[in-house]
Amino acid sequence: MIMAEYLIPYISPWLAYLLVGLVQCGLLLTVVLLVAAVCNWLERKVSARIQDRLGPTRTGGRFGWLQSPADGIKLLTKEDLVPAAADRRLFLIAPYVSFAISLAVYLAIPWAGGNAFSADPQKAHDWTCVRLDAAVFFIMAVSGLEVFGVILGGYASGSKWSLYGAMREAAQVISYEIPLGLCVVIPVLIAGTMDLVQMGNQQSGWFWNWYLLHDPFTFATFWIYITCAVAHTNRAPFDLPEAESELVAGFLTEYSGFRWTIFFMAEYGAMFAISALAAILFLGGWNGPIPVAQILGLTWEHGAIAGYAGDVLGFCNLFAKASAGVIFMMWLRWTLPRLRIDQVMTTCLKYCLPLASIMLAGVLAWNFTLPGRMFFGISPGSPPRMEKQAETMDESSSEGVAVSLSRDPQERIANWQFQIANCKLND
Amino acid sequence: MDFERGIREADETDLRTDELVINMGPQHPSTHGVLRLVLRTDGEVVSEIVPHIGYLHRSAEKIGENLSPRQFLPYSDRLDYLAAMNMNLGWALTVEKLLGMEVSEKCRHLRTIVCELDRISSHLVAAGCYGLDLGSFTPFTWTFREREKILNLFEAICGARLTYSYITVGGVTADAPPGWLKQVEEFLDEFTPVIDELHAVLTSNSIFIQRTAGVGVLSPEKAVDYGCSGPVLRGSGVGWDMRRDGEPIYARMYEGYKFEVIASVNGSYPQDEKYPPVPVEAIVGDSWHRFYVRMLEVVQSMKIVRQAIEKYSQCGGDVGKPIALKMKLPKGESYLETEAPKGQMGFMIIGDGTPVPWRVRIRSSSFCHASVIPELCRGLLIADVPAIVGSLDVVLGEIDR
Numbered sequence: 001m002i003m004a005e006y007l008i009p010y011i012s013p014w015l016a017y018l019l020v021g022l023v024q025c026g027l028l029l030t031v032v033l034l035v036a037a038v039c040n041w042l043e044r045k046v047s048a049r050i051q052d053r054l055g056p057t058r059t060g061g062r063f064g065w066l067q068s069p070a071d072g073i074k075l076l077t078k079e080d081l082v083p084a085a086a087d088r089r090l091f092l093i094a095p096y097v098s099f100a101i102s103l104a105v106y107l108a109i110p111w112a113g114g115n116a117f118s119a120d121p122q123k124a125h126d127w128t129c130v131r132l133d134a135a136v137f138f139i140m141a142v143s144g145l146e147v148f149g150v151i152l153g154g155y156a157s158g159s160k161w162s163l164y165g166a167m168r169e170a171a172q173v174i175s176y177e178i179p180l181g182l183c184v185v186i187p188v189l190i191a192g193t194m195d196l197v198q199m200g201n202q203q204s205g206w207f208w209n210w211y212l213l214h215d216p217f218t219f220a221t222f223w224i225y226i227t228c229a230v231a232h233t234n235r236a237p238f239d240l241p242e243a244e245s246e247l248v249a250g251f252l253t254e255y256s257g258f259r260w261t262i263f264f265m266a267e268y269g270a271m272f273a274i275s276a277l278a279a280i281l282f283l284g285g286w287n288g289p290i291p292v293a294q295i296l297g298l299t300w301e302h303g304a305i306a307g308y309a310g311d312v313l314g315f316c317n318l319f320a321k322a323s324a325g326v327i328f329m330m331w332l333r334w335t336l337p338r339l340r341i342d343q344v345m346t347t348c349l350k351y352c353l354p355l356a357s358i359m360l361a362g363v364l365a366w367n368f369t370l371p372g373r374m375f376f377g378i379s380p381g382s383p384p385r386m387e388k389q390a391e392t393m394d395e396s397s398s399e400g401v402a403v404s405l406s407r408d409p410q411e412r413i414a415n416w417q418f419q420i421a422n423c424k425l426n427d
Numbered sequence: 428m429d430f431e432r433g434i435r436e437a438d439e440t441d442l443r444t445d446e447l448v449i450n451m452g453p454q455h456p457s458t459h460g461v462l463r464l465v466l467r468t469d470g471e472v473v474s475e476i477v478p479h480i481g482y483l484h485r486s487a488e489k490i491g492e493n494l495s496p497r498q499f500l501p502y503s504d505r506l507d508y509l510a511a512m513n514m515n516l517g518w519a520l521t522v523e524k525l526l527g528m529e530v531s532e533k534c535r536h537l538r539t540i541v542c543e544l545d546r547i548s549s550h551l552v553a554a555g556c557y558g559l560d561l562g563s564f565t566p567f568t569w570t571f572r573e574r575e576k577i578l579n580l581f582e583a584i585c586g587a588r589l590t591y592s593y594i595t596v597g598g599v600t601a602d603a604p605p606g607w608l609k610q611v612e613e614f615l616d617e618f619t620p621v622i623d624e625l626h627a628v629l630t631s632n633s634i635f636i637q638r639t640a641g642v643g644v645l646s647p648e649k650a651v652d653y654g655c656s657g658p659v660l661r662g663s664g665v666g667w668d669m670r671r672d673g674e675p676i677y678a679r680m681y682e683g684y685k686f687e688v689i690a691s692v693n694g695s696y697p698q699d700e701k702y703p704p705v706p707v708e709a710i711v712g713d714s715w716h717r718f719y720v721r722m723l724e725v726v727q728s729m730k731i732v733r734q735a736i737e738k739y740s741q742c743g744g745d746v747g748k749p750i751a752l753k754m755k756l757p758k759g760e761s762y763l764e765t766e767a768p769k770g771q772m773g774f775m776i777i778g779d780g781t782p783v784p785w786r787v788r789i790r791s792s793s794f795c796h797a798s799v800i801p802e803l804c805r806g807l808l809i810a811d812v813p814a815i816v817g818s819l820d821v822v823l824g825e826i827d828r
Contacts, residue, residue, distance in 0.1 A: 245559060
């Protein structure tokens with residue numbers, strides 16, 4: 001939105017905002033479509049490696065890198081079939097619901113740190129489409145809506161197999177939302193904020209600053225998060241809504257051609273988004289295991305070019321971590337058999353949910369009894385950049401938005417109490 | 428007042444859901460060909476299941492009554508097309524029994540080699556497809572990679588990869604080409620470590636165990652009652668194998684061979700090497716045991732092939748010659764059951780003095796196994812249906828003769 005303000009002197013404001021919005025939409029769409037295309041190709045290659053095959057080798061020269069566009073063209077030219085028994089309108093609209101929601105998640109994902117906490121608010125910017133104070137909340141809320149597209153598609157197909165797929169999706173995704181939400185709350189609790197940009201910046205420095213290594217509970221939480229994320233995105237071994245050997249293709253049974261592609265792009269989009277969220281929440285986001293950018297001086301203190309270079313590095317970092325998450329999901333898919341629906345629900349309600357609750361309680365206890373202590377007793381202290389941010393935020397903000405950024409636990413607790421007291425007063 | 432209470436009660440108690448009749452197959456990814464199952468389900472629970480057969484019916488028996496035994500041989504390939512060698516063998520032995528002829532020792536050992544290789548190939552397909560039924564794609568490609576090597580061996584010996592017509596009435600069509608036995612031994616050496624890989628991704632995988640252990644338990648009594656045979660019967664703990672207990676004309680092929688009949692005895696299997704232990708959840712007769720029996724039988728077959736190669740190399744003489752195409756059949760009937768990979772395969776032939784048999788009848792194990800499906804699947808979930816059908820390993824070419 002900073003870009004729009006540059007344009008305002010020259011053109012009317014609404015046009016400026018519209019233009020900037022369109023540009024951002026275009027960028028976002030490109031990123032998601034590219035991610036989906038690359039994931040598709042990657043899935044072929046990863047599965048081929050696991051299965052002792054070669055996968056695509058010739059499309060587009062070496063490595064079959066043009067396989068996804070070739071597939072896309074093939075699918076686009078297919079007939080857009082609507083079964084006679086289908087609820088035509090809903091059937092046609094369902095893939096778009098799924099895709100739009102999967103895309104909407106990307107609105108709130110920051111791709112690099114930027115200088116979001118610059119002393120000069122005019123120059124402050126970040127690598128997010130829309131920076132939200134409650135980005136975590138937004139992502140959780142929106143990604144949960146994806147189930148609508150699937151239920152709609154399954155219901156509207158007019159096929160019993162599709163209906164089964166849709167009902168399974170409803171049961172599974174809604175159940176797994178609860179432990180997933182609990183897992184997400186844990187880093188939020190440590191960070192004291194729901195702003196992903198802040199959360200990412202809090203983990204800057206060496207890898208032991210990552211929330212994954214914050215304490216044993218967050219470490220365990222990460223694995224619960226992965227389990228729930230796989231279930232939430234309907235990937236094997238939790239791919240029950242489209243279980244091929246049971247439900248033919250589940251909710252996808254009656255879909256073909258372009259609409260089928262849209263569903264698949266939504267799935268890959270969701271996979272990548274949930275991996276990126278895991279990277280930001282647990283794996284330091286755009287901060288690499290070794291703070292290369294800071295060592296090389298590629299920060300905003302050294303000018304805009306250095307800052308941008310550091311951000312590009314950070315972007316690559318986040319992208320690599322999210323891709324690793326996606327590859328991990330593919331690895332699971334091509335290795336494990338599928339669970340049964342009752343076992344899926346058991347896993348959620350008997351294991352993931354209690355474990356996540358225990359982790360939540362554990363993190364709470366850890367942070368109040370052993371404040372600030374890092375995993376394995378390593379206490380690296382606050383990195384210089386953090387303090388600066390904390391200071392600037394303290395100065396610029398009114399009471400208590402960024403106070404929780406402080407690394408001093410006593411102060412943090414005091415701030416929380418202060419905030420709680422404030423809330424009560426306001427009530 | 429009463430009216431209101433009535434509505435309230437209806438709201439509270441009307442939790443009954445409608446049953447849904449759903450058609451699984453004949454075009455369904457996990458019905459192994461064209462088996463059609465009609466399911467009556469309440470939610471995910473299957474309350475009733477009815478198998479429908481006949482989608483692959485080609486009148487094989489009737490064709491057999493219009494052709495001479497040697498002309499019918501290619502049709503026997505199409506019965507259990509995943510184990511065509513064993514089908515050829517069953518037919519050839521039945522006719523030989525009727526004719527009262529006997530093949531040379533060398534031919535017997537060669538037949539043993541190809542039949543046991545075919546058994547390995549069939550069990551590999553069963554294992555791979557079973558992984559597929561449970562949603563695990565990778566073992567499928569691994570098993571088909573190994574099966575490919577067996578098919579290459581068969582191609583070298585008879586020119587065909589699926590429908591061999593290699594074992595014929597009176598012997599085999601041609602002796603093994605030079606160097607073929609060495610290739611077989613090389614294959615066996617390559618294949619040995621793959622078995623451990625398959626055990627790692629399937630047998631001992633905890634999701635696999637969760638999906639199969641205790642699912643579809645077929646008690647030994649019921650297995651016998653339904654006429655089950657082969658790995659299904661042995662998976663229920665009944666040690667019955669035609670290779671050991673069959674008629675002399677068939678059992679002679681395995682005379683002097685050292686091999687075990689794989690069946691659970693007091694909860695444990697005869698294990699020559701270390702294989703994954705039986706999980707505590709598994710009950711004898713469940714899907715896991717049926718799968719495990721097949722995996723162990725593969726090892727036994729490998730042992731038999733190795734012994735057969737040795738015996739074959741020591742034999743002199745020829746491997747027999749096919750009988751004349753229009754050889755007159757004697758009056759009389761013969762019936763013989765052989766141990767095909769899927770179970771006992773029975774052929775019956777009645778000759779009336781002409782070259783064309785008066786009656787041909789085929790008894791297939793898959794037919795009996797398919798008839799157990801309703802018994803096993805009742806009250807289980809939809810996801811258990813492929814898990815059970817896959818563990819029974821039915822092949823439709825054999826059911827619809």
